[in-house]
Amino acid sequence: MTQRIADVGGGMAMVVTDLHGAWDVYRRLRDQFLTLAAKGTVDHLILCGDLIHSEGNEESDSSLDAILDVMSLQAELGSERVVMLLGNHELPHIYGLTLAKGAIEYTPRFESMLTRLDQRYKTPFRRKDVVQFLSTLPFFARTKAGVLFTHAGAHSDVASVKHVERLNSINHADLIKMADGELKKFDIASLQRGYSHFTGISYEEQAKRYLAVSGADDPRYNDLLRVLFLSGQNTDFDLMWNTLFSQNELEGGEAAYLKTVKNFLQYFSEQGSVEQRVLVSGHIGVKDGYAEVGKQQLRMASYTHAFPKRAARYLLMDCEAPIKQASDLMPSLRFVFEGDQAVSMPPMKSA
DSSP: OOOSEEEOOSSEEEEEOOOTTOHHHHHHHHHHHHHHHHHTSOOEEEEOSOOOOOSSOGGGOOHHHHHHHHHHHHHHHOTTTEEEOOOTTTTHHHHTOOOEETTEEOHHHHHHHHHHHHHOSSOSOOHHHHHHHHHHOOSEEEOTTSEEEESSOOOTTOOSHHHHHHHHTOOHHHHHHHHHHHHTTSOHHHHHHHHHHHHTSOHHHHHHHHHOOOSTTSTTTTGGGGHHHHOOTTOHHHHHHHHHHOOTHHHHOHHHHHHHHHHHHHHHHHHSSSOOOEEEEOSSOEETTEEEETTTEEEEOSSTTEESGGGOEEEEEESSSOOOSGGGGGGGEEETTSTTOBOOSOOOBOO
16 A cells, blocks of 8 residues: 655655756756765655646646656666655646646646657656556655655644544545546536536536547546545545645744644654654745744745745755754755755745
């Protein structure tokens, strides 16, 4: 059974987050990892989600190329050395859901890329391989140093160690099977008409746009309707969704969030055998490429969410040397665009 908490072994880890289809940045960091790995100075590459979905033009969006490259790296080096966590931008493609922010629609372009992948004559990977890869991704990476990695951060829905155990055992295939089973109990044509009425666009047009299907005979044609049966009170899907999509300190205020972080780490400590004292995540934009959120969380940006972009950071840390608070990680931050230059400025506090 796939577990959603990956335990990272000893050695050095290079930690990167939120590259969003930027191939040049991904390649730069990947090559840096491979160079350091060849020298024996780095053992793990940890990608903290949102590798896909550029907001730029289609020509500059290398989301699929980056995913395929990570799949190849894992095949070569193993998933213990190359760890990719699931981000909120990868999650919708497992379930056939749509994702948008304002006027920006993220999912159609990547779905089209997957369809074109199936049309390539010579390629070792197909759509099903990519979706299967995304389905296996852990949500968290835990270290002996006491540092817990995830994409977004802590969420108050994780209110006990039982919630951690539920997250750790989530099976996407089971959730999809359950939703599809409910879907089959209803008249599909009526649901399609209702979906069209609610959105103001014909179901066929939306299925072709958001799922990149050719027509009603495609087995994925009704996947958009699945969302009607995934959510519900206290479901595993909602727990996962809220954890991966949370806006964290931006939602309920920093004071309440700091308590959430403390509890979140405590529950993960109780679930495992090593105390987890610091949370590291990406997901939210940060000035100068990183910010301390209280004493127990470091939020970082390796490209897309760094303001300015030249301040983008990655983390190079010992996975066993004890970390007691977020400030202990400051000497381990590196500039993405300035080689191995260490951070010398004082820690930035989040607003």
